[in-house]
Amino acid sequence: MIPTANWTYPTAIRFGAGRISEIAEACAATGMKRPLLVTDKGLANLAITHATLDLMEAAGLGRAVFSDVDPNPTDQNAEAGVKFFRDGGHDGVIAFGGGSALDLGKVLAFMAGQTEALWYYGGLTAWNTRANADGIVPIIAVPTTAGTGSEVGRASVITNSETHEKQFIFHPKLLPSVVICDPELTAGMPQMITAGTGMDAFAHCLEAFSSPNYHPMSQGIALEGMRLVKDYLPRAFADGNDIEARAHMMSAALMGATAFQKGLGAIHAISHPIGAVHHTHHGTTNAVVMQPVLRFNREAVEERLEQAAAYLGIAGGFDGFFGFVGELNRSLAVPLNLTDLGVVDPDIDALVSSALADPSVSNNPVKMNAENTRALLLECF
Known part of the structure; x- marks a missing residue:
């Protein structure tokens, strides 16, 4: 319906x-x-x-x-x-x-x-x-x-x-x-745009859910938003005229942006400077760096994402959730890394500096500094 x-x-x-x-x-x-x-x-x-x-x-x-x-x-x-x-x-x-x-x-x-x-x-x-x-x-x-x-x-x-x-x-x-x-x-939207924008909504929900800030309303919205993406993005990707799937993805987008009043994190802190300098699609960039950021934040978010995995019907706790993200990216033909996305000859020092200046940094579950942000960025290539 x-x-x-x-x-x-x-x-x-x-x-x-x-x-x-x-x-x-x-x-x-x-x-x-x-x-x-x-x-x-x-x-x-x-x-x-x-x-x-x-x-x-x-x-x-x-x-x-x-x-x-x-x-x-x-x-x-x-x-x-x-x-x-x-x-x-x-x-x-x-x-x-x-x-x-x-x-x-x-x-x-x-x-x-x-x-x-x-x-x-x-x-x-x-x-x-x-x-x-x-x-x-x-x-x-x-x-x-x-x-x-x-x-x-x-x-x-x-x-x-x-x-x-x-x-x-x-x-x-x-x-x-x-x-x-x-x-x-949104009917007939190209598959690449469907995938990139859908993963942007998922990134908003994931980072809001993972943020250490206190905002129970956003927390609940973020969790249900992730479920909508899990259930309906593959359908919207497979059939651009599936209006039911398109409708639920529009809801997920609304929910992600409402939820991130709670804060974003390293996914966006990295994605913003890469998009500004290398002109990559924002949502696709978020998808590409999502698994490296999950590894980076694991110690701080493992228990929380075990709860999310249970709600989403994903077995295996954090590892199951991590694997789901990778499989979802593969099913949507998301590039494997930033190199595959077309980011060539990056100025890593400049990207690190810009990432640390991004407002999203302060909400990341793990404190970001020059050393660990550089290591995270390198892992994304």
Whole structure:
């Protein structure tokens, strides 16, 4: 059965097949009259995007679209998008696509009414009190993949084009006012993207579940999110038009991003700099480094992952869980290591430095330092 529901946690979510038809209602609920649809270059000319623009135009909302979004969106993309937004006199953003489009769309909404350059507002500290909250316009998020969960996040990840580092822009009002999760929009997604985004959702749940921080609500959400990925990602990978599997993977993505309020860890601390420098797919990179990170964290997470394995129906405790991850990666054709992923001539010292500067480091179950992080990175190649 394909689920349909309305949720208000952590924001208003319209979940179900065909619910993109409610885009005009969602705009009305947020007060948007001249929205800008932000998507990526690959989606801009696809039928699902044109159909959404048709719905907007029929409702008198225009069909303005900005699609100059790189796979790892940059500050240059943001600057161009903000100019497009302001020049068009828009009053809200529809972020439409995968994590890249969602992150950039949210940043455009954030920057629409700010007066300083983007990096003045960078970082996760102090709830971004430097920002003019009244200058942040409404956001509607429409994910077309099932992985990042940016549609329910209060942050955007943007690459600094000068330093090639991924940095965070954070504000409570970056949480979209309305999310439309329509699994039909993900039908036919290529297998590689299905695998990478699905493993991103799994990584979010796994790292949140493993985080030493106290957050029982996130803990439970993370555990069930892992189960959904275990049960439905292989189905979505095998049949791109399995809408039931696609729906449950969209739920897993929402759950992973909600759960990681509890914190992420070494998987993301490593994946972020590799993606920024070598332009790898984020979720696929997470999948590639997942087993090395599990070995790295074993002493601190073994008992906890024994509990997870039991819930997931995986025999063998930690070793069984570890083996399951490897088998899942193999079944999804995930590269064996970072070399196979295409990371050539890496500057290990620079990657170590960037990994240790990543906010995820502080939440890893095992304390990370230059020596053990270097050893971990080398094991990933």
